[in-house]
Amino acid sequence: METTALETHDTRAIKEARTTHAVLPLIRQRWSARAFSDRPITEEELHTVFEAASWAPSAMNEQPWRYRYALRGTPWFAALWECLLPGNQPWAQNAGALVVCSGLVLLHKHNQPNHSWQHDVGMANANLLTQAVSMGIYGHLMGGFDHAKAxxxxxxxxxxxxxxxxxxxxxxxDPGGLPEPFLTREITPRTRRPLPETVTAL
Ligand SMILES: Cc1cc2nc3c(=O)[nH]c(=O)nc-3n(C[C@H](O)[C@H](O)[C@H](O)COP(=O)(O)O)c2cc1C
Structure with missing residues (x-):
């Protein structure tokens, strides 16, 4: 009997988006991974994904995104990990790097509020994640952190x-090393609501 991707924990196959249209492979292949290997991430790899982020569009080219990072095994990695909420700590401890994504809330020129800063940080993060997948690196964004502590x-x-x-x-x-409920999440296919619920032709 043939084994399935679910049985073999072939997460690349399980997580690839089943799209209706001809969506780019890198977009289909990205997912929010939780099972990381002990292979380190290099400074060169990190700076490549940060440079990809920096080429995102932003309102008035303000580039409000800022990144701080720490490699696994460093004191700063431990300090950042401490800021994560309990639902993120068990799997995030195995990441090769932890990154803090932030944004400048004021416009550079006039010190007035930049109403697009969060949008633009998201644009940069999307670039970063897509570049990372092209390099075999997977990212998982986390809003679950203690803001005051961080x-x-x-x-x-x-x-x-x-x-x-x-x-x-x-x-x-190997997702097999993850405790529940993270193992199940890591081997569950991704879903999206049907496109007509998102898009309206006028
Ligand atoms: C701003 C933001 C915050 C998120 N926070 C968390 C989080 O704290 N913990 C977590 O496990 N996933 C978190 N996620 C990941 C989402 O749950 C995930 O992107 C979504 O379920 C879709 O799955 P996919 O990225 O694998 O397609 C976050 C994603 C974003 C964009």
Whole structure:
């Protein structure tokens, strides 16, 4: 009898988006992974994904995104990991790097509010994640962190900058090593609501 991707934990096959239209392979192949291997992430790899992020569009080219990162095994990695909520800590501890994604809330020129800053951080993150997949690196964004703890650990001046999310980055590992409920989540196919519920032709 043939074994299925679910039985063999072939997460690349399980997680690839089943699309109706000819969506780019890199977009289909990205997912929010939780099973990371102990293969380290290099500074070169990290700077490549950050540079990809930096080429995202932004309102008035303000580039409000900011990134701080720590490699696994460093004191800062432990400090960032401490800021994560319990639902993220068990699997994020195996990431090759933890990244803090933030944005500048004021416009550079006039110190007025930048109403697009969160949008633009998201644009940059999308670029980052797509570039990462092309390099065999998977990312998992996390809004589940203790904002007060992270602001304090990173000495964030919240009048000018706000933390948006954390990001775990790593090479894929065996999901079999994950505790539940994370194992099940890692071997469950991804879903999206039908396109007509999102898109309206006028
Ligand atoms: C801003 C943001 C915050 C998120 N926070 C968390 C989180 O704290 N923990 C988690 O496991 N996943 C988190 N996710 C991942 C989403 O749950 C995931 O993107 C969504 O379920 C779709 O799955 P996919 O990315 O594998 O397609 C977050 C995603 C985004 C964009």
């Amino acid at each position: 602001n304090s650990a990173l000495s964030i001046d919240t009048t000018t900058e706000e933390l948006v999310c954390f990001l775990a980055l790593g090479h894929l590992g």
